[in-house]
Amino acid sequence: MGTQYVDDHRFLLCKGSTVTDITRAVSQPEARDELDALSVELTFTAVRNNNRDKYMHWYGIEPGDKLRVVNHGREVFSGVILTVGLDGTVTANDMGWYLTKSEIILQLADAAAPDAVRRMCAKAGIAAGTIDLPPTRISQVWVGSTPEQILEDILAICSAETGLTYRRRVREGALQVGPLPTVPIIAYHKPAENLGAFDITLAKGNVSGSDSMAELTNSVVLAAGGQSAQTLGRAYNSASIAKYGLLQAVETLSGDENTAQARQRLQTLLAQGDRIARERSVDEIWGADEVESGILLQFRHNSYGVTGVQRVTGVTHRYGHPHLMSLTVEDPQSPRAAGGGDTITV
Known part of the structure; x- marks a missing residue:
């Protein structure tokens, strides 16, 4: 440490x-x-x-x-x-690279998400470690897809149901999948043997960043799977559409969901997408091995919007003397893009 x-x-x-x-x-x-x-x-x-x-x-x-x-x-x-x-x-x-290259064939019929990932790992020739996913049912066929692509599809379905974001990494020779951490850490750096360790956020280099609507979604449509083009439901925020214009996404159901699950999926997807992304970059900060993508990092107060709990979305470690880092962080509690209530129909 x-x-x-x-x-x-x-x-x-x-x-x-x-x-x-x-x-x-x-x-x-x-x-x-x-x-x-x-x-x-x-x-x-x-x-x-x-x-x-x-x-x-x-x-x-x-x-x-x-x-x-x-x-x-x-x-x-x-x-x-x-x-x-x-x-x-x-x-x-790291060994996760292999999952981005090899292509496999995988057919799933009403498989629980954890079992779906384990079957994917078996096809890809890699061990399955801790797979912390909900028992969401997966029915889909992939032909000539990489394990990375299959995993992204499975996690997108789970995320739409639970509202959680999932992280995947190969550690100790096995694929580990689970929700992002919810408890922030305070990272420390010890610069010399005769000096005490200190909170790395006490000293930061240049801070830059942006607020963006590029990934904003303020309307979500649920469609039936297969050859049907039937619309099964929609969720939208009128205030957000009035302010930013219509930005719509279409979600396809597998056919295993009931009405309550479909409504929950619409509500979750809209809540996730109808937000202005606030990203900040810290060009230079003291290094700590504990800082990796996905963690929540507790920042000391400053005037650049990098304060309190922030989600690390990217980190570059420069191993040297001293050990330094560059960070990209996002506010995990960013507010909705516009006021007003959501309209959900199923």
Whole structure:
């Protein structure tokens, strides 16, 4: 934990059973973790052989080699090396990358969401870890889709029913799926052995951001699945439509829902979509391994709209001395786009 030690990230190259510490040859390492991505990407430049310096050694890094990053024995990254440039640039992704590439065929008929994900994992050749999803029934066929695409479809159905956002990551060799955290953390950084740890939000670099209606939805239509074009229900906010114009989404039912479930889905989808997105970026802030996409981070008061509890939607870790980060955050309690009550018909 950041309160207990000064960061000392070590880079371990794994070739079969041989593990080599290559930290001294690694420069400018960055790990990018985005909430809407299935895997974390890590890049760095490895020093190649230098005729002028006999102590600089090239470790024979190749695509397919495994890479681990540990901090005082705690693993913060585990993945596979994808590309190695002639200039020594290296790109690696965690094991979630495989779920974005292989294509599978999956047919589900009235399967509970957790079972649907486990069956998908079996088809994709990856273990299923903790799958914390509601027993929402899934009936759908995917032909030639990646596990990432299938998982997005399943989670969208679950989210429309529960109003929750779900995070998926491959950890310890297994796919882990569950709701985003609801309890904020205070992240700490310890800059030196003779200094105490402090709340990282006490010191921030430049803050920028935007308020956007680009993803706003103020009308949701429910349609029957299959070949039918029948409209089964609609939810809309007249005040929002009057202010921002009609921005409508169409949701298809699987056919397993009753009227109450359809009404709940309409209400949830409209409440989720009818909001102005308020995104803020912090260009420079002290690093803490505990900060990853999806967590809630408690910010100290400031005048730039990055105050109180914020959801981290993206983080770039720059492992060095010192360990620094760039953050993208959103207000998890952003207000509805316009006043007035919702109209729901089923």
